[in-house]
Amino acid sequence: MRGEDDLDLPTYADVAAAHDRIRPYIHDTPILTSQTFNAMTGAELFFKCENFQKAGAFKARGASNAVFSLSDEQASKGVATHSSGNHGLSLSYAAGRRGIPCKVVVPRTAPEAKKAAMRGYGAEVIECEPSTTSREAVFKEVVESTGAEFVHPYNDPRVIAGQGTCAKEMFEELGPLDALIAPIGGGGMVSGSCLTLSHLAPSTKIYAAEPEQADDAYQSFRTGQIVAYDAPTTIADGLKVPLKERTWHFVRSYVTDVLLASEQEIIDAMYLTWQRMKIVMEPSCAVPLAAILRNRAVFEGKRVGVVITGGNVDLDKLPWMKS
Amino acid sequence: MRGEDDLDLPTYADVAAAHDRIRPYIHDTPILTSQTFNAMTGAELFFKCENFQKAGAFKARGASNAVFSLSDEQASKGVATHSSGNHGLSLSYAAGRRGIPCKVVVPRTAPEAKKAAMRGYGAEVIECEPSTTSREAVFKEVVESTGAEFVHPYNDPRVIAGQGTCAKEMFEELGPLDALIAPIGGGGMVSGSCLTLSHLAPSTKIYAAEPEQADDAYQSFRTGQIVAYDAPTTIADGLKVPLKERTWHFVRSYVTDVLLASEQEIIDAMYLTWQRMKIVMEPSCAVPLAAILRNRAVFEGKRVGVVITGGNVDLDKLPWMKS
Numbered sequence: 001m002r003g004e005d006d007l008d009l010p011t012y013a014d015v016a017a018a019h020d021r022i023r024p025y026i027h028d029t030p031i032l033t034s035q036t037f038n039a040m041t042g043a044e045l046f047f048k049c050e051n052f053q054k055a056g057a058f059k060a061r062g063a064s065n066a067v068f069s070l071s072d073e074q075a076s077k078g079v080a081t082h083s084s085g086n087h088g089l090s091l092s093y094a095a096g097r098r099g100i101p102c103k104v105v106v107p108r109t110a111p112e113a114k115k116a117a118m119r120g121y122g123a124e125v126i127e128c129e130p131s132t133t134s135r136e137a138v139f140k141e142v143v144e145s146t147g148a149e150f151v152h153p154y155n156d157p158r159v160i161a162g163q164g165t166c167a168k169e170m171f172e173e174l175g176p177l178d179a180l181i182a183p184i185g186g187g188g189m190v191s192g193s194c195l196t197l198s199h200l201a202p203s204t205k206i207y208a209a210e211p212e213q214a215d216d217a218y219q220s221f222r223t224g225q226i227v228a229y230d231a232p233t234t235i236a237d238g239l240k241v242p243l244k245e246r247t248w249h250f251v252r253s254y255v256t257d258v259l260l261a262s263e264q265e266i267i268d269a270m271y272l273t274w275q276r277m278k279i280v281m282e283p284s285c286a287v288p289l290a291a292i293l294r295n296r297a298v299f300e301g302k303r304v305g306v307v308i309t310g311g312n313v314d315l316d317k318l319p320w321m322k323s
Numbered sequence: 324m325r326g327e328d329d330l331d332l333p334t335y336a337d338v339a340a341a342h343d344r345i346r347p348y349i350h351d352t353p354i355l356t357s358q359t360f361n362a363m364t365g366a367e368l369f370f371k372c373e374n375f376q377k378a379g380a381f382k383a384r385g386a387s388n389a390v391f392s393l394s395d396e397q398a399s400k401g402v403a404t405h406s407s408g409n410h411g412l413s414l415s416y417a418a419g420r421r422g423i424p425c426k427v428v429v430p431r432t433a434p435e436a437k438k439a440a441m442r443g444y445g446a447e448v449i450e451c452e453p454s455t456t457s458r459e460a461v462f463k464e465v466v467e468s469t470g471a472e473f474v475h476p477y478n479d480p481r482v483i484a485g486q487g488t489c490a491k492e493m494f495e496e497l498g499p500l501d502a503l504i505a506p507i508g509g510g511g512m513v514s515g516s517c518l519t520l521s522h523l524a525p526s527t528k529i530y531a532a533e534p535e536q537a538d539d540a541y542q543s544f545r546t547g548q549i550v551a552y553d554a555p556t557t558i559a560d561g562l563k564v565p566l567k568e569r570t571w572h573f574v575r576s577y578v579t580d581v582l583l584a585s586e587q588e589i590i591d592a593m594y595l596t597w598q599r600m601k602i603v604m605e606p607s608c609a610v611p612l613a614a615i616l617r618n619r620a621v622f623e624g625k626r627v628g629v630v631i632t633g634g635n636v637d638l639d640k641l642p643w644m645k646s
Binding site: 030319321 | 355358374379436600601602639641643644
């Protein structure tokens with residue numbers, strides 16, 4: 001078993017360096033408030049709108065940091081990744097901005113709009129089955145045949161440092177919050193937020209929100225070791241992947257709690273956000289609001305940052321529409 | 324025939340006074356840009372997001388100005404209006420903020436979500452048939468029986484002055500633009516924009532965008548007199564109503580051109596905006612972008628303000644979904 005020193009964990013200095021590096025390629029996204037949601041929750045909520053981010057999700061931050069920190073020699077061989085969608089899209093975007101090749105292994109069930117958008121940025125899309133095992137097998141072959149630099153969706157220090165720039169922007173605009181809540185899939189956004197806030201605002205409590213039907217982070221947090229499922233089913237399709245050792249380090253070291261939401265609670269919170277805030281966001285992004293509504297006492301009277309992680313939803317298949 | 328002096332037209336001083344009066348009740352809405360749309364159109368577009376406005380549409384500006392400029396005596400008898408939706412919703416909102424009664428006559432075909440929201444603000448909703456004739460007949464009865472102050476959706480100097488605060492905010496943030504384009508139904512937003520920009524930035528050309536299937540403003544502009552249809556059919560349901568004498572004054576005096584878009588062009592522009600800008604907006608709001616895409620040469624190389632007028636769409640009935 002490796003010690004923590006072997007994990008090559010990023011530091012806050014890496015977040016600050018990432019922010020300087022990626023600033024030309026990302027948006028400092030707006031923070032919206034809603035008196036309706038404040039009244040419903042009894043909290044003061046600040047929604048960081050990464051659905052307005054380049055490539056439609058916060059993952060443009062980590063992907064841009066990884067791509068633009070490569071040496072020219074590494075970069076010339078291109079980058080590659082596997083991703084349920086947004087990281088692949090973001091890596092395609094970042095590689096396109098640097099003008100280097102990008103190969104993305106994508107579950108065949110991922111939204112068509114995402115695959116088309118990756119190709120639009122100039123990436124090559126390679127399909128696999130919708131399971132972690134299939135994804136990893138196909139990907140291994142791709143990397144071995146091309147020599148491309150692997151940029152993992154979240155278990156990569158460059159990616160985690162990049163995601164940490166989101167909480168940095170929130171801190172710079174809002175000062176120290178009482179709490180921050182973000183959805184948790186692989187844990188990249190939560191880890192980056194932990195990295196940044198443990199340095200800038202250690203009093204801010206960090207919560208992770210997860211679908212009941214893909215509660216691997218919740219189970220990991222409760223049992224003290226990484227729990228992983230092969231192919232969980234949830235409408236929040238960005239949150240199916242398991243923690244890995246680097247993100248697990250941040251979750252177990254800095255997260256106050258992992259909170260759950262049911263499928264119906266997620267759909268209801270998503271519909272409510274579209275209807276009242278007038279923003280297009282993915283089901284995954286509705287999990288934090290669903291968790292706040294379910295755990296009102298935890299957040300009541302608090303200033304709470306909520307990360308709206310992405311907006312790349314298939315508009316032809318909305319979860320409240322009868323199909 | 325009345326002369327123009329009898330029209331009781333608002334002046335720019337009324338816009339400035341309206342802005343001071345309504346500031347506590349409205350949002351200075353964000354202005355978003357999109358490199359995708361700039362690339363598609365060859366113009367530099369600035370989207371003023373009134374879909375994020377209080378009550379979900381720019382009409383909160385005019386309605387708040389009307390409600391908060393009433394004397395206490397007038398206010399105690401309440402306000403009333405007829406409206407295809409957003410003005411009724413906005414008047415309900417403003418009356419709720421002042422704590423006075425509000426009665427709204429609404430076509431029975433209007434989205435259920437809008438009627439429920441009006442009631443949520445405390446208004447009484449009275450249904451009529453979906454035609455201008457029916458609406459006006461039912462409304463007459465309501466006003467005569469209650470003595471409520473009629474606030475017309477657009478042919479009211481207080482409302483036009485209130486809508487003018489939107490272009491004022493755009494001017495204050497962006498300086499003089501080459502052009503501004505807004506959807507035209509009754510002409511309240513276009514008139515308010517004309518009022519403000521003819522004073523602050525007379526070089527800014529003002530365009531109105533209208534559905535081909537409800538092209539009464541286009542026909543009015545071409546023929547030099549108000550053309551009205553009783554019950555046109557278009558997906559852009561906020562734009563079915565005809566011009567009235569005050570809005571016609573501003574349209575014929577200050578508008579450079581009225582541009583048209585087909586139903587399919589409107590739906591395509593709406594889908595594209597949801598997909599790329601990640602914002603929820605009504606079909607009516609897509610008409611300007613559709614018109615810009617159809618008349619690329621008019622806007623190419625120009626700095627163009629585009630008013631996204633509202634976000635109160637029925638999420639269960641999106642125009643690109645098979646029903």
